[in-house]
Amino acid sequence: MASVTVWNEFVHEREHDAVEEMYPHGIHETIADALAERGHETRTATLQEDEHGLTSDVLDETDVLFWWGHTAHDEVDDAVVERVCDRVHEGMGFVALHSGHFSRPFKRLMGTPCSLTWRENEERERLWAIHPEHPIVDGIENPVVVPEAETYGEPFAVPEPDELVFTSWFEGGEVFRSGCCYRRGLGRVFYFRPGHETHPIYHDETIQQILANAAEWASENADTPADLDTENVTEPPESAYRD
Template identity: 55%
Template sequence: MTGLRVTIWNEGVHEAQQDPPVMAEIYPDGIHGAIAEGVREAMPDASVRTALLADPEHGLTEEVLADTDVLLWWGHRAHGDVDDTVVDRVQQHVLGGMGLLVLHSGHFSKIFQRMLGTTCSLGWRDEAEQELVWTVAPHHPITEGVPNPLVIPEQETYSEFFDIPAPDELVFISSFDGGEVFRSGVTFFRGNGRIFYFSPGDQRYPVYHQPEVRTVLANGIRWAAQPQRPRTPPEVANLARRWR
C-alpha cells in the first residue's frame, strides 16, 4: 500500500517543559518527530505531517482530517486540554473510515475513551524494567516482521486490569520483570473505522527509535488505512424493500 496520508499528533507538553530532562537527548525533534522519522523510513511513499496540542484547533482541522488516512495519537498530561469540538471531529472521521492508532498514555485520551466507552484505566509503575511484547496473533498483518518476543530493554510497566471492552482482536500481550502482564496491542472496529492501541512508548525511554517498534507502527498504519473508502459514517436508513 503506497501513498498513504499519515498525521502524527502529540500533545507536546513533555517537550515544551523538558520533563524529564532527558527529553532533549532522547527526542530532540519530539516524540512526534521520532515517530514521523520511523514512518517515513518504513513508508517512503507516504505523506507524513505532524500536529501539536498548541496548534490552532490542535492541528486537526476538518481539512487536515479529510486529508488523513491514519491518525496517530500520543498524549499524557494534557488529555483534559483537548477541545471537545476537535474530539467530536476526530470521532466522526474514525466512524467514517479514518484509521486511528492510539499510543502509550493515549489510553486516557478523550478520543480513545469516547470510542471505547470505558474508563480505559490500568495498573502502572515506572522502574525502567524490561518489557517483552509477545505476539498472540501470528497471522495478523500488524505482526509481520516483528520478532516474538519483541524485547524493549527499559520501559514503564503497565498491568491489568485494563478497563477496555473485549478487543475485537488481541494482537500483543506484554510481560514485565515484576511479573505483570498487559494487553499491549489490541484492535477495535468502530463504524467504518479501524483502531489499533499499542502501549510501549513512554517519554523516558527511546522506544520510538527502536526498529522493531517502528515496524509495528508502520504495520498498524497499513492495517488501519482504508484510502478508497468514502468518508461517510454509518447512518440510519429507511430502505425501500427490493428483495421480494
C-alpha cells in the same frame, strides 16, 4: 501506503530536559520520520496549534491518525474530540500510543474508563505476538524485547478487543494487553502500549516497523455488513461516553 498524521501534545519535550534530549524535535517528529522512511506520507500536529492542528481539512486528508498524549488530555477541545471520532466512524484509522489510552478520543471511542495499573520504573518488557498471522506483526520477531519500560498492568478497563495482537510480560510479573484492535463504524482502531517518553522506544527499528504495519492496517476501512446503512446511523447520546 497511508497518509498519516502524527499528533502529540508536545509538553514533556518542552518542559523536561531528559525528554528533550531523547526526542529533541518531539516524539511526533521521530514517529513521522520512521513512518516516512517506510513509505507512508506523513504530517504532524500538536496541542499548541490552532484547533490542535486537526482541522477538518487535515482530517479529510488523513487515512490514519496516531495519538500520543500524557499530561494534557483535558486540554483537548471538545470540538476536536468530536471531529476526530466522527472521522473514525467514517473510516479514518486511529492509533493510540502508550498513555494515549487516557486520551479523550480513545476513551470516547471505547465508551469505558480505559484505566489500568502502572509503575514508573526501568524493567524489561517482553512483547509477545499472540496473533502471529496478523498484518501488524508482519516481519516482526517474537517476542519483541524492550530493555527498559514503564510497567502497565491489568485490569485494563477497555472493551474486549476484536483482535488481541500483543500481550506484554514485565520483570515484576505484570501482564498487559498491549496491542488491541477494534472496529468503530467504518474505522479501524489500534492501541499499542510501548512508548514512555523517557525511554528510546520510538527509536527502536522493530517498534518503528510495528507502527508502520499498524498504519497500513488501520488505513483500510473496517468490514461492514452489506445491509448496513451508514448514511443513517443514530449516534448514542453524549452521556453514553465517559470522557
